[in-house]
Amino acid sequence: MHNALKCTLLSLSLLAAANACAQAPSLAKCTRSANLLACVDPDGNAYSVATAGSTTYMRGFEVSGKRYWAQTSSRYGQLTFFTGLASDGEAWVGYSRRVGWTTLNRFSSSGGSSGKFTCSRLTGC
Template sequence: MKLPCALALLLIVTPAHLLALPQTNLALCTRSATLLACKDGNGNYYSVRSEGSSLYLRGFEAASKRLWAQTNTGYGPTTFYTGLASDGEAWFGYSRRVGWTTLNRVSSSSGQRFNLHCSLIGGCR
């Protein structure tokens, strides 16, 4: 099997250490049947635990030294989520599937709000 000339040239001019190094910005994770726990190269960590139709998330943002927790609970095509951070910020939101579209709405105690509509065909807006 012959490599196309452009690909062969790219492999020749790329330093070998760049081809062999793992991505250091990826999170390292471990999991069990109901728990996923990860830590990234910046010192952030999070965990996700599933129980029935609920997900329990916890995390730590290294830059802000902020702990947070969020609970997601699904009822049919709608998932409600509530969260609280160690700096006092709280948030509430929901995601609802309608056909191939997901409607998302979030509000936080800091006054931030956003709506996000995502579809398989049109992407997110």
């Protein structure tokens, strides 16, 4: 998957980090309301995150790939499952599992990418 999409997946697993990004103008400029966060980074990549109950909806535009993408995530206790689709036809699925202050993440895409990574609230990803 492309770098902007990977960063967005990281944002999902640590939505609190999105608040930090909103306060760091060198990373991205963000606008926030009660349940919507919209950001644009210095390269022109843009994304928005909206929440409705335990479901999160993300949409964005990736400059390097010149493509639009959308992702939906649903939370069930400590597990969050997500699926996404890009305008070039790439699709992806994955999950995040919280264990204390650590998040275990796995994803796979139709473009051949797959991986796993661990994030901590103390040390990052």
